[in-house]
Amino acid sequence: NPSFGTADLTNCDREPIEIPGSIQPHGILVVLHPESLVILQAAGPTDVLLGLTAEDLLGVEFGALVSADAIQVIRDILTRASHGPRSENLFSFEVTAVGQRFDAAVHAGEAGMIVEMEPVKSAPPLPGGPLGLVQTMLASVQDAGGLKDFCQRAAEEVQRATGFARVMVYRFNEDDSGHVFAEARKGEIGTYLDLHFPASDIPAQARDLYSRNWLRLIVDARYQPAPLAPTLSPLTGAPVNLSHCALRSVSPLHLEYLANMGVRASMSVSIMRGGKLWGLFACHHDQPRHLAPGLRAACELFAQMFSFQLEARIKADTLEEAMRMRDIHDRLVAVISGEPDIVHGLVQHQPNLQDYLPSSGVALWLDGRYSSIGTTPDEGKIKKLAEWLTTSNAPGVWATDRLPLVWEDGYDMAEQACGVLVLSVSRSPRDYIFWFRPEVLRTVTWAGNPNKPVETKPGELRLSPRRSFDAWVEQVRFRAVPWSEAEITAAQTLRTTLLEVVLQRVDQVARERE
Ligand code: BLA
Numbered sequence: 001n002p003s004f005g006t007a008d009l010t011n012c013d014r015e016p017i018e019i020p021g022s023i024q025p026h027g028i029l030v031v032l033h034p035e036s037l038v039i040l041q042a043a044g045p046t047d048v049l050l051g052l053t054a055e056d057l058l059g060v061e062f063g064a065l066v067s068a069d070a071i072q073v074i075r076d077i078l079t080r081a082s083h084g085p086r087s088e089n090l091f092s093f094e095v096t097a098v099g100q101r102f103d104a105a106v107h108a109g110e111a112g113m114i115v116e117m118e119p120v121k122s123a124p125p126l127p128g129g130p131l132g133l134v135q136t137m138l139a140s141v142q143d144a145g146g147l148k149d150f151c152q153r154a155a156e157e158v159q160r161a162t163g164f165a166r167v168m169v170y171r172f173n174e175d176d177s178g179h180v181f182a183e184a185r186k187g188e189i190g191t192y193l194d195l196h197f198p199a200s201d202i203p204a205q206a207r208d209l210y211s212r213n214w215l216r217l218i219v220d221a222r223y224q225p226a227p228l229a230p231t232l233s234p235l236t237g238a239p240v241n242l243s244h245c246a247l248r249s250v251s252p253l254h255l256e257y258l259a260n261m262g263v264r265a266s267m268s269v270s271i272m273r274g275g276k277l278w279g280l281f282a283c284h285h286d287q288p289r290h291l292a293p294g295l296r297a298a299c300e301l302f303a304q305m306f307s308f309q310l311e312a313r314i315k316a317d318t319l320e321e322a323m324r325m326r327d328i329h330d331r332l333v334a335v336i337s338g339e340p341d342i343v344h345g346l347v348q349h350q351p352n353l354q355d356y357l358p359s360s361g362v363a364l365w366l367d368g369r370y371s372s373i374g375t376t377p378d379e380g381k382i383k384k385l386a387e388w389l390t391t392s393n394a395p396g397v398w399a400t401d402r403l404p405l406v407w408e409d410g411y412d413m414a415e416q417a418c419g420v421l422v423l424s425v426s427r428s429p430r431d432y433i434f435w436f437r438p439e440v441l442r443t444v445t446w447a448g449n450p451n452k453p454v455e456t457k458p459g460e461l462r463l464s465p466r467r468s469f470d471a472w473v474e475q476v477r478f479r480a481v482p483w484s485e486a487e488i489t490a491a492q493t494l495r496t497t498l499l500e501v502v503l504q505r506v507d508q509v510a511r512e513r514e
Contacts, residue, residue, distance in 0.1 A: 001014045001015075001016060002014060002015055002016075003016070004016050004017065004019060004020045004021060004251075005020070005251075005252055007251070007253060008253075009253075012200075012203055012251070012253050013200070013203035013204050013205060014205070015203075015205070015251055015253070016205075016239075017205060017206060017209060017248075017250075017251050018205075018209065018241050018242060018243040018248075019239035019240065019241055019242065020225070020242060020248060020249040020250070020251075021227060021228055021231050021239055021240075021249075022043065022225035022226055022227045022228060022249040023043045023044055023116075023225070023226050023228070023242070023245070023247040023248065023249050024218065024219060024220075024223050024225070024226070024247050024248075024249055024250070025044055025045055025223055025224060025225075025226040026118060026219045026220075026223075026247070026290055027044055027116055027117055027118035027119070027246075027247050028042065028043065028044030028045065028046050028049055028050070028116075028117050029042070029043045029044055029114065029115070029116050029117070029228070029245065029247050030042045030043075030057065030062065030114075030115050030117075031111055031112045031113070031114050031115075031228075031233065031240060032062050032074070032112050032113040032114075032115060033112055033113075033235070034078060034108070034112050034113055036061065037061060037062045037063060037071065037074065037113070038059060038060065038061050038062070039057045039058055039059065039060050039061075039062060040058070040111075040112055040233070040234050040235065041058070041111070041112075041228050041229065041230060041233065041234070041240065042054040042057045042058065042228070042229060043226045043227060043228040043229065043247075044226045044247070045226065049098070049100060049117075049119055050065070050095060050097070050098055050100075051097070051098055054229040055229065058229070058230075062074070062115070064097075065095050065096070065097050066093055066094070066095055066096060067093060067094060067096055069093065070091075070093035070094075070104075073091050073093075073106070074106055074113060074115070077106045077108065077113070078108060078113060081108030090103065090104070090105050090293055090294075090297060091103075091104055092104070092120060095117075100119055100120075101119070101120040102117040102118060102119055102120060103117070103118050103120055103292065103293040103294070104116060104117050104118075105245075105246060105293065107244045107245065109240070109241055110233070110235070110236050110238075110241070111233035111235055111236055111238075111240040111241070112233070112235055114240070114242075114244075114245060116245055116246055116247050118246075118247075118292075118293060120292070121290070121292065123292050123295075126294065126295065126298070129294075130294045130295065130297055130298035130301070131298075131301075133161060133295075133298045134298050134301050134302050134305070136157075137154075137157040137158075137161060137298075137302045138302065138305055138306075140153055140156075140157050141153045141154050141157065141306065141309075144313075146313070146316070146317055146320070147313045147314060147316075147317040148181070148182065150309075150310075150313050151169040151171075151181055151182035152169075152182040152184070154169060154182070154281070154302075154306055155167045155168060155169050155182045155183055155184040155281070156184040157302070158184070158269075158281050158283065158299060158302070159184035159185070159186060159283075160184075161295070161298065161299065161302075162267065162283060162291055162295065162299065163186075163285075163289070164186075164265075164267065164283035164284060164285050164289065165185060165186050165187050165189040165284060165285050165286060166183065166184075166185050166186075166189045166190075166191075166192070166283070166284040166285075167183070167184045167185075167281060167282070167283045167284075168180045168181075168182065168183045168192060168193075168281070168282045168283075168284075169181045169182040169183070169271070169279055169280075169281060169282075170197075170268075170279050170280045170281075170282045171278065171279040172207075172277065172278060172279055173196075174482065175199060176199035176202075176204075176207070177196060177197060177198050177199045178196070178197050178199075178201075178202070178279070179194065179195060179196040179197065180192045180193050180194060180195050180282075181279070189284070189286060201257070202280075206251075206254075207277050209243055210268070210270045210277055210280065211270060211272065211275075211276065211277040212243065213243060213244055213270075214269060214270045214300045214303060214304065215246075215267070215268070215269045215270070215296055215299060215300045215303070216246070216248070216250075216267065216268055217246065217265075217266075217267045217290075217291060217296060218250055218255070218258065218265060218266045218267070219265055219288055219289065219290045220264060220265060220288035221255050221258040221259055221263060221264055221265065221266065222255075222259070222264070225249045226249075228240060246293070246296070261284075262286060263284045263285070263286065264285060264286050264287050264288055264289075265284070265285040265287065265288050265289035265290075266282070266283065266284055266285075267281075267282075267283040267289075267291065267296075267299075268280045268281065268282045268283065269281040269283075269299050269300060269302075269303040270303060270307075271303060271306065271307050271310065272304075272307045272310075273307065273310050273311060273314070274311065278307070278310065281299070281303060318486065321486060322486055322490075325356060325357075325486070325487075325490045328351045328355055328356045329356065329490070329493060329494060329497070331351055332345075332346065332351065332352075332353070332356065332494070333497055333501070335349045336501060337501065342366060342367075342498075342501065342502070342505070343364065343366050343367070343369055343371050346364065346433075347362070347364070347371050347372075347373055352373060353373070353433065353435070354373050354374050354435075356490065356494065357421065357435050357483075357487050357490065357491065358487075359374065359419075359421075359435040359436055359437055360374055360375045360376075360416070360436055360437055360438050361373060361374030361375040361376035361416065361417075361435075361436045362374060362376070362433065362434065362435050362436070363376045363377075363379075363382050363433075363434045363436070364432065364433040364434065365382075365386060365431055365432050365433075366425060366431055366433075367431070370382075374436075375416050375436070375438070376416055376417070376434070376436050377412075377413035377416045377417050377436070381412060381413045382434065384409060385407075385409075385410075385413070385420070385434070386432050388407060388409070389422060389424075389432065394422070394424070396423060396424055396492070396495055397421070397422070397423045397488060397491045397492050397495055398420075398421075398422050398423075399419075399420065399421040399422070399483040399487075399488055399491075400419065400420055401418065401419045401437070401479055401480045401481065401482040401483065402418060402419075402478055402479045402480070403417055403418055403419070403420050403478075403480075404418065404478045405478055405479075411478075414439060414478055415438065415439070416436055416438060417436040417437070417438070417480075418437065418438060418439045418440070418478050418479055418480040419436065419437030419438075419479075419480025419481060419482070419483065420434060420435070420436055420437075421434070421435045421483050421487065421488070421491055422434045422435075423491050423492075423494065423495040423498075424495075425495065425498050425499065425502060426499070426502055433498075435491075437480035437481055438480060439476075439477070439478060439479065439480060440476050440479050440480055440481055441476060441477070
């Protein structure tokens, strides 16, 4: 694996981002011996903030710098940490030697007790404190209409609370790519709403870390990393794991990405669903931006409460969608029951088959008659597809989101039909209804594809949404937006209904002949 900071575009998913060996310089970090609380390692602008270089600090007992109360808190955390793998805590204390107040976070790890310290700035106090803020934020998302509105309001609340210029709800897709699902902005900054981003923009090890650690803040993407001295832990001989540290230095590749996006400060807060990373509140600013630990804790708590409510919101949305399809189903049945010509009933009336399942076009073959609505491949091509399905004994309902990749002749119709959902209506060959979806590249807007040129000279921008786009195009060629479980179930329901109607008609015709 590449060591931290040496990864390139080919192996950045293996960059060990938990052990960067350095921190962001808006605070200082010391690693203490778990018993003596002697400083074993230090990083950050200690000279500015404590009047001592990192080297001066090594070997000093932490108790000599801070009050007895602060030491007691650290000892308490240490005791609790012995019951579990880690513990962290946020508290404010004064370094008596310099008369400066710090917000501190403490983590127990193999390398010792990690203490992160950020100087307390005279920021306007939060009215009602962090908890009051979270309550206000929650109250505003509480009565949201649906999932989208829920996320939109949350983005607005996070924007208001943090002052970031652009706050997005970035939502992961099934394949780990993602899109901006909701967005709140302030000022001139441009929009990313609805843009899609490839999975590689947030590599696997980063997604994994973000599912364990709720929040990260990059105060200034142009910072100079402050190295830990010494680099390796005197206790373990290994690099110190900084996964839970707020000051953890960030992958240089990601910093390059931010710079190329014109983003100076970035914060992201995880959104979890059932133990899995569902999305992120992704926040951007075009100037450096620091948030006090108390405000960050409030954002973290808000994201946690938001995550708890997410499942119910998604369920409600799914239910609503199922009810919508049920309703169209019932109306379709009503139409075709009263209409002697089933084909006409399915296609000409409102709602029709295309309203039933989101698609760019529908084609059907019933009783040897062909009909279509929307954009579909031409009749001859569909005939070939039907023949292939018949000879390959496709089940009653069959779906693919990548037709050309499963059927060679599909390349001929890739423009209209990379996604196909088909149901057979009878045993007789070629009685089929097809729904089509085009190639995904034609339906969604990939970030980096916006028409303005970002790259001034070829090769100048190595890492940017635009470059990711080029790589991504290769991966999503000939793929359509996948058919959801609910859509496939809906097709099955319709098939059962149609079979009944068709059989009834056959009986009726038979009776009329008698
Ligand atoms: C991390 N990439 C991230 C993070 C985000 C994104 C949100 C988390 C860190 C943060 O909060 O800034 C991506 N940010 C986005 C996206 C949007 C956004 C998609 O606002 C959309 C609106 N990134 C690449 C490529 C590589 C890469 C090609 O594009 C590797 C070759 C790496 N991204 C990368 C790495 C991290 C990262 C390594 C982890 C950074 C860290 O936590 O150390």
